[in-house]
Amino acid sequence: MSEPTEQAGVCDVSELKDEAGKLDAADELAALRERFVLDDVTYLDGNSLGALPAGVPARVADVVRRQWGELRIRSWEESGWWTAPERIGDRIAPLVGAAAGQIVVGDSTSVNVFKALVAAVRMAGEDGTGRDEILVDATTFPADGYIAESAARMTGCALRPVTPAEVPSALGDRTAAVLLNHVDYRTGRLHDLPALTAAVHEAGAYVVWDLCHSAGALPVGLDEYGVDLAVGCTYKYLNGGPGSPAYLYVRHGLQDRFDSPLPGWNSHAEPFGMRPGYIPAAGASRGRVGTPDILSLLALEAALQVWDGVSVEAVRAKSLALTDFFLRCVGEYVLDGRVESLTPAAHAERGSQVALRCDDAGDVMKRLIERGVVGDFRAPDVLRFGFTPLYVGFADVERAARVLAETLV
Known part of the structure; x- marks a missing residue:
């Protein structure tokens, strides 16, 4: 070159x-650069795929060779596989301004957007009748828009695309939920999370924030600003690797009311009871669905070590x-x-x-x-x-x- x-x-x-x-x-x-596998290329695409943290290959090798290859089924307990979604969620929590016990890691961003948005509409329905509209960021990443359209059909809501600047004036008695991006993926514009969250709450609705382009790059303040629900990927500024699992944040005060549209066996109060009726687990674990993707999860956990002391x-x-x-x-x-x-x-x-x-x-x-x-x-x-x-x-x-x-x- x-x-x-x-x-x-x-x-x-x-x-x-x-x-x-x-x-x-x-x-x-500057010294943090040594925690990554880099060459002489000027890499400015970490907002699509973060660079490889140096500690990940050895960790993945151990998971494959020892935990899976030798311990096999025992690793669900002995290697902590079963608790990984909550444990890694607690590792992400301080990076987005959240206390422990509110984030679960698993599934894709799109799946988590669907869970969060439908759950928000259901909570709004519990609060009172007449809330039958979803506002969605008109500038959002296309997948969020696709999911919002499907969630609206499923819940019988009207879907109304608006720009983030238009949200305060668009809110009304019919608004059930609002889906917003913290940072515009095209332009890099940062939207006002505190003010928009406050406006949604004043209207009696629930807000879902997509943090894909902000987590790991800037303070978010989920707890400080009373955000209801949030989702995000982990392969951009969190450097979790291609297709690494996303996360779902459910504020402590809403966890007992969080009604996931995807009630899987992993989020059951007794997952190994194999009961015909569904009883949701307590806490953020309600956001789990199926068997965790252990290889990707533990690669992400290793990647997050680059944040130690940062x-x-x-x-x-x-x-x-x-x-x-x-x-x-x-x-x-x-x-x-x-x-x-x-x-x-x-x-x-x-x-x-x-x-x-x-x-x-x-x-x-x-x-x-x-x-x-x-x-x-x-x-x-x-x-x-x-x-x-x-x-x-x-x-x-x-x-x-x-x-x-x-x-x-």
């Missing part, structure tokens, strides 16, 4: 290179510094009018990615990847760059902007 030249810069490239070096030298999180607040501070620096480098290096940032400049409205609009974005991203700068493309014209503060440094940021400028010449 050849090193990019300095031909595209409209400023002195050496100045920004030097500044990047100084920022990396002062970075209190403050989410420090991660957020570095995330903002990285994205600020990237936007600055793009502004200095890229010719005027070649790209347009879709990501808000205000810190309060920015997640941990930068989205740039570019006419030939698909081809540009292919050429960037060929030169060792990996981001991703979203149709029709968006370049996305994700900044995972645990392993991305300021030199990575400067190089990415410089290669982008040269690619766009």
